[in-house]
Amino acid sequence: MAVITQGNSQFTDIAASDWPMNAWYVAAWDHEVGRNLRSCNVAGRPVVVYRTTTGKPVALADACWHRLVPLSIGKLCGDEVQCGYHGIRYDQDGKCTFMPAQETINPSASVHSYPTVERHRFIWVWPGNPALADPSLIPDLHTNDDPEWAGDGEVIGVDAGYQLVLDNLMDLTHEEFIHTSSIGNEHLSIAPFETSHSGNSVTVTRWMRDIPAPPLWQYMLNIKFPGYEGHVDRWQIINYMAPSTIALDVGVAIAGTGAPEGDRSQGVNCFVLHTMTPTGPKACNYHWAITRNFALDKQRVTNELRRGVANVFFEDETMLNAQQVAIDANPGYDFYNLNIDAGGMWVRRIIEKMIAEERQ
Amino acid sequence: MSATIQKQWTNATVVAVSAAADGIARIELEYGRAIREPIEGSHLDVDVHIDGRAEVRSYSIVEQDPLDPRVLVLGVQLAPHSRGGSQYMHALRPGMKLRTTQPLNSFPYRTTAGPVRFLAGGIGVTAVMSMAAAARSHHAAGGDYHFTYVGRSPSVMPFRDQLEKLHGSALSMHYSDTDGLFDVPTYIAGCPKECTLYMCGPLGLLEAVRTAWVADNRALRNLRFETFGTTGKFASVPFHVSVPEQGLEVLVRPDQSILEALEAAGAEMMFDCRKGECGLCQVDICEVRGLVDHRDVFFSDQQHNSGKRLCSCVTRIAGDADGTVPSVTLSLP
Numbered sequence: 001m002a003v004i005t006q007g008n009s010q011f012t013d014i015a016a017s018d019w020p021m022n023a024w025y026v027a028a029w030d031h032e033v034g035r036n037l038r039s040c041n042v043a044g045r046p047v048v049v050y051r052t053t054t055g056k057p058v059a060l061a062d063a064c065w066h067r068l069v070p071l072s073i074g075k076l077c078g079d080e081v082q083c084g085y086h087g088i089r090y091d092q093d094g095k096c097t098f099m100p101a102q103e104t105i106n107p108s109a110s111v112h113s114y115p116t117v118e119r120h121r122f123i124w125v126w127p128g129n130p131a132l133a134d135p136s137l138i139p140d141l142h143t144n145d146d147p148e149w150a151g152d153g154e155v156i157g158v159d160a161g162y163q164l165v166l167d168n169l170m171d172l173t174h175e176e177f178i179h180t181s182s183i184g185n186e187h188l189s190i191a192p193f194e195t196s197h198s199g200n201s202v203t204v205t206r207w208m209r210d211i212p213a214p215p216l217w218q219y220m221l222n223i224k225f226p227g228y229e230g231h232v233d234r235w236q237i238i239n240y241m242a243p244s245t246i247a248l249d250v251g252v253a254i255a256g257t258g259a260p261e262g263d264r265s266q267g268v269n270c271f272v273l274h275t276m277t278p279t280g281p282k283a284c285n286y287h288w289a290i291t292r293n294f295a296l297d298k299q300r301v302t303n304e305l306r307r308g309v310a311n312v313f314f315e316d317e318t319m320l321n322a323q324q325v326a327i328d329a330n331p332g333y334d335f336y337n338l339n340i341d342a343g344g345m346w347v348r349r350i351i352e353k354m355i356a357e358e359r360q
Numbered sequence: 361m362s363a364t365i366q367k368q369w370t371n372a373t374v375v376a377v378s379a380a381a382d383g384i385a386r387i388e389l390e391y392g393r394a395i396r397e398p399i400e401g402s403h404l405d406v407d408v409h410i411d412g413r414a415e416v417r418s419y420s421i422v423e424q425d426p427l428d429p430r431v432l433v434l435g436v437q438l439a440p441h442s443r444g445g446s447q448y449m450h451a452l453r454p455g456m457k458l459r460t461t462q463p464l465n466s467f468p469y470r471t472t473a474g475p476v477r478f479l480a481g482g483i484g485v486t487a488v489m490s491m492a493a494a495a496r497s498h499h500a501a502g503g504d505y506h507f508t509y510v511g512r513s514p515s516v517m518p519f520r521d522q523l524e525k526l527h528g529s530a531l532s533m534h535y536s537d538t539d540g541l542f543d544v545p546t547y548i549a550g551c552p553k554e555c556t557l558y559m560c561g562p563l564g565l566l567e568a569v570r571t572a573w574v575a576d577n578r579a580l581r582n583l584r585f586e587t588f589g590t591t592g593k594f595a596s597v598p599f600h601v602s603v604p605e606q607g608l609e610v611l612v613r614p615d616q617s618i619l620e621a622l623e624a625a626g627a628e629m630m631f632d633c634r635k636g637e638c639g640l641c642q643v644d645i646c647e648v649r650g651l652v653d654h655r656d657v658f659f660s661d662q663q664h665n666s667g668k669r670l671c672s673c674v675t676r677i678a679g680d681a682d683g684t685v686p687s688v689t690l691s692l693p
Contacts, residue, residue, distance in 0.1 A: 093472045093556075097581045103660035106637050107585045108401075108467045115471070129398070130471040131498045360394060360429060 014335045015327050017161040017281035019043055020354040021128035023243045024138045025277040026287045029155065030121045033057050037081065039072035041279040043127040047114060048072040052079040058092045059114040059125045065096065071111070120144040122275070122287060128358065139245035143271040143291040150296040152306050153273065153289025156317055160324035162244050162276040162284035163348065168316055169246045169274055170204060170343035172236050178315045182308065187211040187234075195342040200242035200350055204343040208234040210255045216308055217252045220268045223301060224294045231255040232267070238343060242350045244284075248272040269293050272309065282324055288313060367405060367461040374456045375431065380518035383438045384483065385450050386422070389458060394429035400491045401467035401558075401586075404434065407459040410444040414459075417445040420486040420560075420586075421463055422519065423493065432463070435486040435518050467560075467586040469494060475504035475552040479569065481561020482511050485519060487586050488560050496527060506530050508547065510561070513537040548572040556582045563592055563655055571661075585657070587636065592653040594678035599650060600687035603627065618643075618672040618690075627692060629672065636674035643672050643690045650677045650686025 027033075027040045033049050039062055040047045046062035048071045062070045064083040074084035080097060082089045088109075089098035096109035115126040115133035120141040126133035143149040158165060168174065175184035193206035213221055213232045221228060232252035239247045253259035253267025273289045290309045295301045327333075337345060372389040380386040389404075399421045407414045425431035436449040452458060469491040478492045488507075495505040507527050511517035513535050523531055534542050548569065551557060559569055566585055573583050596614040601621060612621040619641050623629050631641040636656030645652065645667055654664040656671035663669070670688075677686040 091581060093470050095470060095556075095581045095584075097579075102639060102658065103663055104658060105580060107583075107587075107657055108637075110468050110470055112468070113470050113472075131494050133471075359396060 014333070015161040015282070015324065016163040016348055016351065017278075018355055019162065019278040020243050020351065020358055022126070022132050022358050023128065023354070024117070024124040024126055024133075024135075025244070026122045026275050026285070027059060027116075027125040027277070028123045029153075029287065030118060030123060033123050035076060037072045037074065037076055039070060040125075041277075041285070042114070042125045043278055044280060045114075045127050046070065047125060047127075048081065049116070049123060049125075050076055050081070052092055056092070057116050057118050057123045059116045059123075060090060060092075060094050061112040061114075063111065064088055065090075065109050065111050120273075121289075139241035139247070139275065141245070141247060141273045141275070141289075143247075143293075144273055144289050146291075148296075149271070149291045149293055150298075150302055151270075151289055151291030152302050153287065154306065154310055156286040156288070156313060157279075158276075158284050158286050158317055158320055159282065160284070160320040161282050162278040162286075163351065164320050164323055165274070165276050165284060165286055165316075166240070166244060166246065166347050167341070167344040168320060169248070170202070170238055170240060170347055171340045172206070172238065172248075173340050174316075174319075178319060179312050182216040182312050183214045185212065185214045195346065197346045197350070200354075202238075202240040202343055202346040202350065204236075204238040204240075206236045207260050209260065213252050216312075217268075219308075220270070220292070220294075220305075221252055221254075223298075224268050225254065225266075228254060233257075233259045235259065240343070240347055242347075243354055244277070245273075245275040248274070270305075282328070286313075286317075365462075365464050367464065369459060369461055371457045372432075372460050374452045374454055374458055376454055377452055380435055381520075382516045384516075384518045385436050385438075385452075386518070387434045387436060387449065387452055388425070389432050389434065389460065390428075391430045391432070395424060395432060395463060396429075397463040398465055398469075399424050399432065399463050400465075400469035400494045401487070402463035402465045402490070403467075403487075404432065405461045405464060406449070408445040408448040410448065415445065417449075418464075418466075419449070422486050422489050424490075435483065437483040467558075467584070469558065470556075471495075471498055472556055475555040477505070477551050477555050477557045478507040479547070479557060479559040479561070479565075480507070480509045481559075481565040482517070484560035484562070484565075484586075485509055485517070485523075486560075488558050489519060489523070491558055492523075493526060496530070504552065504555075506532070508532045508534065510534045510536065510542045510565070544568040545572040545575070548576050548578075553578070554582075556584060559583070559585045560587070563587055566657070587655075587657055592655040592674075592676060592678075594651065594653045594676070596676055597679055598685060599677040599679075600685060602687070602689050603692055604646075604689065605691060612676070617674060618670075618676070618688075622672065622692075630693065631673055634673045636671050639671065641672045642669045643692055644669055645688060646691050647689040648677060648687070649684070650679050650688070652688070653678045 025042050027042050038049050047059045048062040049059045062072050069085045071081050075082045080089045080091050087100050091097050094111040094113035099105050115130050117124045117135045119138050121144045173189050176188040187208045191208040196203050210231045233255050234252045237249040251267050251269035257266035259267050270292045275287050277285045290305045372391050375390045376388040378386050403418045403420045405416050405418050408417050419434045422433045422435045439446045476495050478488045480488050492507045602609045608625050610621045610625045632638045639658035653676045655674040677688050679686045
């Protein structure tokens with residue numbers, strides 16, 4: 001797994017495949033990191049993650065200082081990592097604590113220790129300048145571990161650049177065409193939407209009033225309101241948090257009960273969480289979760305929603321992979337941007353600024 | 361990431377040269393690009409020209425210009441026994457080109473949650489200044505760091521004003537001419553038990569710190585240091601080296617190492633770091649007339665005291681009181 005060099009294309013990069021380094025990215029789900037060594041790619045960097053004996057997550061460069069062998073194929077000894085090749089050991093700060101066949105330790109021997117924070121059931125790693133790693137910059141995905149909410153999710157290894165996934169999520173018109181059997185219907189593309197942005201966030205809001213509920217929403221609404229088959233007011237509020245996290249505030253309420261005005265009590269609400277970690281110019285790890293504020297004690301609903309959403313996202317993954325292949329097969333061609341791309345365009349603008357700032 | 365970064369050579373332009381202290385030049389170099397590599401604990405390798413030959417020297421990066429990320433600053437001391445490397449650097453003037461590498465991170469600074477201490481002796485300040493600046497911004501939220509700067513007197517200690525402005529009460533100055541000898545054990549005892557100490561300075565100071573560190577039962581991994589491999593317990597004097605197995609007899613000049621003298625005489629030597637860290641240039645000592653002035657950090661104190669081997673890149677032989685030229689007989693691997 002190589003360190004990825006960014007920005008090598010001779011053509012305009014329409015997939016916008018570069019990414020900021022000074023940002024928090026998800027390395028793994030909390031349950032994926034334990035008392036063993038796990039190799040991850042975070043923003044193009046090979047990283048080894050594990051937990052100390054007290055449960056604290058640690059992320060070190062996954063390459064021994066000596067011969068660059070991946071530390072992830074070594075051994076976890078207490079809180080230290082031992083290289084599987086010559087036994088050189090590193091502590092959780094990346095400092096070397098043992099060297100074979102000598103009585104001293106080379107004074108500068110160490111591997112990079114990445115700032116790491118466990119929050120909202122994810123392990124977040126900061127690949128850039130450690131001095132700037134402020135945990136308050138971690139995107140708000142609190143519904144993933146808030147007692148008022150329940151849910152679960154998975155991770156998808158996408159063979160497409162992370163900004164193509166952001167494009168996909170910033171405009172949900174595609175639901176009508178890709179996700180016809182679950183969450184899409186013809187009311188999506190005719191509903192107007194509003195886009196706003198400030199600082200490092202973008203919001204796209206779309207209300208569809210008095211429409212029939214698509215199948216997956218009908219199922220969820222009936223968990224809370226059994227037997228209701230009438231029209232709904234449906235909302236999609238896309239909350240983007242730079243550089244690569246989106247929390248979708250989505251739901252349906254019994255039509256005309258005041259949801260657009262702020263009373264969602266006669267509806268069901270989900271926060272669908274998405275956070276993408278670039279692993280290369282044409283690949284990313286896409287961590288997602290679906291969280292809900294109803295039927296909190298029903299594990300069956302958690303499982304059904306996770307499976308349902310996984311099916312929905314598989315349809316996206318197929319499209320995104322095909323898009324990346326087509327982009328690569330058509331070098332020198334540009335995207336055309338439509339009205340529906342406004343949210344995605346703001347996202348690109350913000351990311352460009354972040355990258356320009358850290359590279360100036 | 362790893363110890364060894366592959367060097368990318370380029371030409372930088374000298375944009376300013378000024379005196380930072382007696383015998384110490386502050387040299388600003390402008391690159392053709394913004395420098396994005398970490399500068400904390402990094403140095404530049406530069407080509408210096410000595411008697412028409414290009415040789416490579418390493419100088420710590422003091423800082424990056426906060427207003428122009430293309431500009432890096434070095435602090436270079438005019439060395440008394442220099443063969444001309446530091447003289448070459450001191451002769452640089454604005455507009456001149458210097459062949460140099462990208463920042464090479466040989467003394468990496470690792471941010472930790474725990475307390476951090478910095479100790480600089482003399483020109484060693486150049487190696488820890490950028491780290492201390494990073495610690496200051498990292499600990500701006502009230503974290504624990506402190507910087508101690510030791511030297512003979514203000515006139516020979518560069519960058520004092522700049523450090524005082526940046527670190528304020530987190531900086532302690534010690535002038536040994538007026539404050540007396542710096543008391544290392546007391547200093548170490550005053551450092552928090554779990555702190556990481558980054559230090560750079562003359563070998564004497566380092567050895568005192570290491571001795572006090574071990575005596576205070578502290579983990580060696582929390583002592584991070586860089587040496588220049590140029591200072592020892594004794595002054596550098598000429599001495600003879602002989603390698604009977606290969607029929608070699610050479611005189612090692614004060615501005616030359618055993619390794620360099622033997623290479624010049626045609627011996628095939630193994631080496632890597634050339635600053636007393638890696639141990640690859642070690643050779644067996646057969647006989648010595650004089651005192652072995654070990655200047656490496658590869659061997660332990662016990663190994664130094666045993667007198668069996670030396671690191672040929674830095675270690676020298678000093679004279680006894682009788683005034684004869686010291687000498688050493690070696691066996692090469």
